[in-house]
Amino acid sequence: MAIHKILDDIYQPTYTLIAIHSHLEDYQLAYFLNQQLNSKFKKTRYNIDFNDEISFGIFEWDDIYQDTLWNLITNTSIVQVHQKTSTNLFNNSESYATHYLIPEHKNVDYFLKIDNGGTFQEADCTLKKVNKIPQITTAYQIDPNELKSKNNLIF
Structure with a gap:
């Protein structure tokens, strides 16, 4: 009898991930990124929803000239809990x-x-431009392969 093994982690991320620390609201950050990166981030019609209560805002820019999809995603979702x-x-x-x-x-x-679809070659240049925005405390690159919850970034 043949033994079949299923790989637990068959998804390998093919994107670059930059972490941003800022006190700005998401629409303000999108505005400053558009100014600094010459991008065109727009609020999407959808949010990243995990259930009926938890959702994360997302801004998107599809750069058709470089065949690159950019997403600005909030990391926090604050939900009101009613307790009797x-x-x-x-x-x-x-x-x-x-x-x-x-x-x-x-x-x-x-x-x-x-x-x-691969490694973004201009990540260092982009990171320097993002860090030039005065309202951003810091920004740095994160390896998506080391994240335990990298499946949350599949949408």
């Missing part, structure tokens, strides 16, 4: 839960995913 407690003076107590797209990088505010 009988010990409180008020019946309903509201609290907030924070969820992360990439939980192993909780301190990252945004991810810039650059997908051209």
Whole structure:
């Protein structure tokens, strides 16, 4: 009888991932990236949804000249949680839960995913331009192969 083995991790990412730390709102960051990179990020009609409550905003730019798809993705999603407690003076107590797209990088505010089907050759130049934006605290490249939750970036 033949033994068949299934590979647990058959997906190998073919994109470049840049982590961005910034206090800006997502639309403001997209604006500054458009100014600095001469890009055309636009808010998509969809968000990255994991269930009915958790969703992550996404901006997209399809660079048809370089055959590259750029995505600016928020790393955090804050969800309001309703809890009923009988010990409180008020019946309903509201609290907030924070969820992360990439939980192993909780301190990252945004991810810039650059997908051209291989290794993005201009990653260093792009990284320097992103770091020139004054409202960005820091930006650096992350190896997607080392992420435990890299499947969250498949959409």
